[in-house]
Amino acid sequence: MEIADHLELLGVTLSADLNFGRFIHSKAQVVSVDGCKIKLNDGNEIPNFAFGTYSLKTPTQSIGRAIEAGYRLIDTAALYANEEEIGKGIRDVIERGIVTRAELFISGKLPNSNHSKEQVIPALKLSLRKLGLEYLDMYLIHTPMATTGEGENICLDYVETWREMETAQKLGLARSIGVSNFNSKQINRILTLCDIPPAVNEIEVNPTYPNLALVAFCKVNNIAVMAYSPFGYMVPRRIDLEDFSPPRFDDPYLVKLANKYGKKTSQIAMRYLIDRNLIPIPRSDNPTHIQENIDVYDFKLTTKEISTINTYDINTKVYEFGFLRNNVFYSFYQS
Numbered sequence: 023m024e025i026a027d028h029l030e031l032l033g034v035t036l037s038a039d040l041n042f043g044r045f046i047h048s049k050a051q052v053v054s055v056d057g058c059k060i061k062l063n064d065g066n067e068i069p070n071f072a073f074g075t076y077s078l079k080t081p082t083q084s085i086g087r088a089i090e091a092g093y094r095l096i097d098t099a100a101l102y103a104n105e106e107e108i109g110k111g112i113r114d115v116i117e118r119g120i121v122t123r124a125e126l127f128i129s130g131k132l133p134n135s136n137h138s139k140e141q142v143i144p145a146l147k148l149s150l151r152k153l154g155l156e157y158l159d160m161y162l163i164h165t166p167m168a169t170t171g172e173g174e175n176i177c178l179d180y181v182e183t184w185r186e187m188e189t190a191q192k193l194g195l196a197r198s199i200g201v202s203n204f205n206s207k208q209i210n211r212i213l214t215l216c217d218i219p220p221a222v223n224e225i226e227v228n229p230t231y232p233n234l235a236l237v238a239f240c241k242v243n244n245i246a247v248m249a250y251s252p253f254g255y256m257v258p259r260r261i262d263l264e265d266f267s268p269p270r271f272d273d274p275y276l277v278k279l280a281n282k283y284g285k286k287t288s289q290i291a292m293r294y295l296i297d298r299n300l301i302p303i304p305r306s307d308n309p310t311h312i313q314e315n316i317d318v319y320d321f322k323l324t325t326k327e328i329s330t331i332n333t334y335d336i337n338t339k340v341y342e343f344g345f346l347r348n349n350v351f352y353s354f355y356q357s
């Protein structure tokens with residue numbers, strides 16, 4: 023089934039005009055894309071391409087290279103334990119006059135161990151201090167699964183956490199607020215019980231985990247999707263896959279597309295996400311990869327090509343957060 027068919031099932035029709043990156047949806051509640059930015063449900067705009075910062079080997083230098091290459095959205099998290107280095111990289115490029123703070127879109131995440139009402143604002147302020155920023159453009163609940171500081175699972179309803187996220191936005195500490203790793207049922211509870219809908223859900227989406235149902239749910243609810251681990255199992259991962267040999271960068275169909283568009287297969291993977299109106303978050307310390315990954319705005323995949331890549335689904339996430347599996351709010355049991 024093609025992606026357009028999936029959207030049709032949900033009552034959404036999609037048409038693309040001839041300008042790259044511009045899409046028009048027939049229903050007002052669907053996220054609209056204009057050029058390289060996506061309009062969020064709170065009226066703010068988010069760049070449609072991000073730089074990932076988890077486990078960067080040289081965070082300060084890599085952030086500098088990324089911003090020089092054109093990345094404007096930086097995906098950070100307290101959990102990644104590199105906010106100071108990231109902040110230094112951001113300050114360096116601003117001091118060198120490459121960008122202003124206003125041109126950047128810095129996103130952060132609330133750790134699982136800080137979900138209680140009293141902890142949310144202090145955790146956000148701590149991230150701001152480490153990053154050396156006065157505000158975040160986006161603050162996300164990293165996962166719906168709360169833990170103690172020692173990582174023990176606790177039963178703490180993310181709805182309570184979300185109400186404090188709403189306070190953070192009202193205080194101007196975060197201009198937009200959202201969630202990460204939430205399933206559709208959990209988002210529905212927030213939509214039903216709270217005042218402000220999440221602007222973003224950051225979830226795993228890549229050629230080997232297309233996540234069609236959850237992406238479609240977010241779209242119809244006007245929630246933008248940031249796509250983490252955008253290369254899926256196309257790049258080597260720590261987890262061995264015994265039952266699958268997923269397509270790698272030398273996959274014949276991806277090579278055929280790369281030759282057709284005069285691009286690399288890694289760039290086909292990025293465009294696959296952009297052309298689904300998602301926001302890829304590639305991570306790299308390699309200067310050539312940093313450049314290449316964002317050099318994808320001079321071509322566009324067809325609906326048929328996107329559908330073919332969707333068939334690479336091996337229904338296996340790169341990040342399953344197995345250590346949180348016993349949490350009452352473990353989210354990956356359903357889309």
Ligand SMILES: NC(=O)c1ccc[n+]([C@@H]2O[C@H](COP(=O)([O-])OP(=O)(O)OC[C@H]3O[C@@H](n4cnc5c(N)ncnc54)[C@H](OP(=O)(O)O)[C@@H]3O)[C@@H](O)[C@H]2O)c1
Pocket residue numbers: 073074075076077097098164202203224225249250251252253254257288303304305306307308311312314315340341
């Ligand atoms: N919200 C969440 O719970 C969550 C979970 C996971 C990830 N994330 C976010 O998503 C970001 C990306 O996910 P990820 O860290 O799993 O990584 P990813 O971007 O899917 O893959 C990174 C790996 O791909 C390699 N790579 C990058 N570009 C390449 C290219 N053009 N050709 C060949 N290899 C390439 C990198 O190596 P080189 O350095 O050598 O290029 C690195 O080994 C994270 O950094 C984080 O910001 C969020």
